[in-house]
Amino acid sequence: MKPDSKTATAKLALDHLSVGYNGVPLISDICLSLSKGEIMTLIGPNGSGKTTILKSITRHLASISGTVYLDERNMRLISGKEIAEKLAVVLTERVRPELMNCFEFVSAGRYPYTGTFGTLTPRDREIVESALEKVNALDIADKDISRISDGQRQRILLARAICQEPEVIVLDEPTSYLDIRHKIELLEILSGMAKNSGISVVMSLHEIDLAERISDKIVCVKGDRIAAYGTPEEIFSDETIKELYGISAGSFNALLGSIELSPPQGEIRFFVIGGAGSGIPYYRALRKAGVPFAAGILPGNDMDLSVALPLAKTVLRTEPFMPASSELIDEAKKLIDSADTVIDCGCPAGEFNRFNAELLKYASERGKRIIRSLAGLSEAKL
């Protein structure tokens, strides 16, 4: 953890903050800082304290010790109205006001700016409309808030926060309940808002792959501590993620953001000859059928490796951009001997994978069953 809490440009800074419930600290000594237009994402398993930290920032929960600085001012010493002009929230609490249309709901964000009776001025109306426009929700402005879809509701909640004209927006799991398209849309809006309007964003996400792509800073929250804090490049390694979430089965590929289940156990029955992406559907099909297999020989820089490594029992690979050694080819032949079936994934043949043809020839000489298509694979009794 870096003690860089009070840098001069910080929009939001947490200085040795301890958060928890009923005076019992859950996570102590949190030091984080966020500059203008930056996106900070809290990731971590369910119940790890992401929401607790966010609630302490937004003052929905009294922090136990330490300070939150908003624009370099201690938030304890700023009035609720002033905070409302600088910091807006999107919460997970499900609100269902009766008979309130989306426009009315969003316009509640103008609360800190309106007069005694909360009447909207034409300028307020413009701001509400432009907020609705930013989240592509102008068309549902007239709809009742309880009759819109989850994706629309999330956008309306965001529009409400935007029309508060804040410098910082705090969002608690804004993508939950959303399908993939709406997740991406929402994050696009957030990212655009941060870059174009200079609004700083703090949020918690469950989708680590999306978190990696959208965030400037990642905070790994693990139950009792901040396990890691830094840029996505610093944070995202297969190991950090596996450790953070305590993944014991399956795997997460930090580079691609892809998830694979754990490999099937038992004796190797299949040998898959792939390469250049041709092997991936076969690996996954075999994983689904629960058949242990070996994959090879893959060039060290082949994309098949990213799936073969987590799923295959054995993977034979060359050094990147190098031909296969004769030892490696012998090893492959041994594996083919022990398997009963060989899959030819139809990888294009070239200068550096001549061994594929050699291995196939070897397999047919040895009378192994050879499968050449996914259809063939599903017909074959696994």
Next chain:
Amino acid sequence: MKNTAKYPHTSLFSIFAVKEVSLPEMKEKTNNRNTARYCIVFAVFIILFIAAVMLSIRIGSVNISAKDIFDILFRGDRSDTVAGNVILKIRLPRIILASLLGGALSLSGFLIQTFFRNPIAGPFVLGISSGAKLFLAIVTIAMTGLFSGMPVSATVIASFIGSLLSMLLILLFTGRVKSMSSLLVIGIMISFICSALTDLLINFANDSDIVNLTHWSTGSFSAATWQDVRISAFIVLPALLAAFIASKPMGAYLLGEGYAKSLGVNIKALRVLLVLITGVLSSCVAAFAGPISFVGIAVPHISRQLLKTSKPILMIPASFLCGALFCVLCDLAARTLFSPAELSISTVTSAIGAPVVIWLMLSRRRQNEA
């Protein structure tokens, strides 16, 4: 057909049918449409209210001609005749009291519904009226025992304290149970407990107390005096003003506590204010008219459905006005339907209000399923 399905309760307003139009045009139209709706609803309320008042002045055990009414009210003629006495000493104070207290009851219902964010909440359902009755019973018995008399002010104060106590009890439970439906059940239980205790007290009370209490507990606007009107106006109108002042934070509170807090609303202060206003209003009603059921739930709901908004700034005057109208009409029905016998006001309000609550439950379910 599609339109009536969307707004099932307002075929009256189907002139505002949605047509396919371009986006900015639609926004403009929506805006105008809403404003037009608000104007129409308020205009209808006012016209109906005036009509109801006119009818109430005219109809009764003595029917008085329109010309006589005009003479008595606006020219000061014949105020010492029978008709003049009936109008000025009996009907007019009664109508004004019914409007004030009806408005107060409906407004307190709206505030309580805002507070609990639950449209089924109301001063009667949550046991506030029963609390007032219990406390009033205790005080009446004690006072008649000690001083052999019960001044109006004591009635007001006793029922005020009683309703405030049961409101506080409800508040205490609010912190403990999260689900609003369990809170509602608790309110109904409190109401039963209070009624049981009141019955117990009545068993040990002497006859004159019982007459007082029974009269009180049936709820009625009869025997309204100008004195009653003055006192209740003095209580209700400032509370109405306070509600207006709280309308902005109340609007934010509708979004949920979390959002309200993030907007800078002082939640605790708002809650205390809401409880106080509700307590003042419902206890005033309890003191001067006794328990009146269902107005607090049904009327705000009707106004909300007609206005198609929950905005407090509109709902406060609308529910007050509609409550006044509703109570004047119900009172008229109570004293004329089976004349010369007079029904208790609750008999009429329940007969109309309870079906509205059932309709409310059904329409909410439909909404949730949609």
